[in-house]
Amino acid sequence: AQSVTQLDSQVPVFEEAPVELRCNYSSSVSVYLFWYVQYPNQGLQLLLKYLSGSTLVESINGFEAEFNKSQTSFHLRKPSVHISDTAEYFCAVRGSNYKLTFGKGTLLTVNP
Amino acid sequence: EAGVTQFPSHSVIEKGQTVTLRCDPISGHDNLYWYRRVMGKEIKFLLHFVKESKQDESGMPNNRFLAERTGGTYSTLKVQPAELEDSGVYFCASSLLGGFGQFFGPGTRLTVL
Numbered sequence: 001a002q003s004v005t006q007l008d009s010q011v012p013v014f015e016e017a018p019v020e021l022r023c024n025y026s027s028s029v030s031v032y033l034f035w036y037v038q039y040p041n042q043g044l045q046l047l048l049k050y051l052s053g054s055t056l057v058e059s060i061n062g063f064e065a066e067f068n069k070s071q072t073s074f075h076l077r078k079p080s081v082h083i084s085d086t087a088e089y090f091c092a093v094r095g096s097n098y099k100l101t102f103g104k105g106t107l108l109t110v111n112p
Numbered sequence: 113e114a115g116v117t118q119f120p121s122h123s124v125i126e127k128g129q130t131v132t133l134r135c136d137p138i139s140g141h142d143n144l145y146w147y148r149r150v151m152g153k154e155i156k157f158l159l160h161f162v163k164e165s166k167q168d169e170s171g172m173p174n175n176r177f178l179a180e181r182t183g184g185t186y187s188t189l190k191v192q193p194a195e196l197e198d199s200g201v202y203f204c205a206s207s208l209l210g211g212f213g214q215f216f217g218p219g220t221r222l223t224v225l
Contacts, residue, residue, distance in 0.1 A: 036216070042218060043116075043203070043217050043218035043219055044216035046213050046215065046216075049212060049213060092155075094212070097160075097168060098145070098160050098168070098207075099145070099157040099170075100147075100155075100157065100214060102147075102154045103154060104153065104154045105154070
């Protein structure tokens with residue numbers, strides 16, 4: 001069985017500041033890791049994923065996440081956030097079966 | 113290409129009534145999943161279809177929930193009779209066979225009064 005812990009339920013930051021959203025997972029098997037984002041009044045969108053290979057993965061809108069096997073973490077970072085990044089972010093893990101196990105979500109609020 | 117669509121977007125019903133949620137996956141996606149988020153909790157897996165067959169229904173809460181996917185295209189999730197604790201947002205997702213990324217619909221917000 002897998003589990004995901006998102007340590008921060010809410011993260012308020014100012015525009016152009018850096019941000020890190022933390023995610024830790026536990027699993028007895030190899031996993032695939034995902035970050036999803038839900039903008040206000042929209043559905044979940046896949047932001048980025050780690051399947052294998054390079055431990056650093058990037059999204060098209062400037063976010064990156066690093067898979068750290070020894071620390072069982074997959075933290076999401078962005079060096080400079082915009083107002084439009086305000087959303088709820090979900091970390092998820094998938095094992096050998098297909099189902100995703102999600103964390104509780106982190107609400108990122110970017111203030112001007 | 114159209115994404116995953118769900119209908120209705122919102123549903124408000126009274127305890128004891130029946131509600132049916134519909135999901136249309138991305139064309140060509142044989143995998144279809146249902147998830148639910150109860151307020152304040154994490155998004156939880158309900159079940160997984162491969163084409164018209166239920167691959168994994170370990171997350172279904174109880175026998176008041178019935179999911180179908182006739183013909184391997186759209187899926188329905190019926191709740192009968194609805195209880196207060198069934199309130200939440202129901203998400204549908206789809207993916208290709210062997211695909212790793214699941215594409216989610218906008219969700220159906222169900223409120224049971």
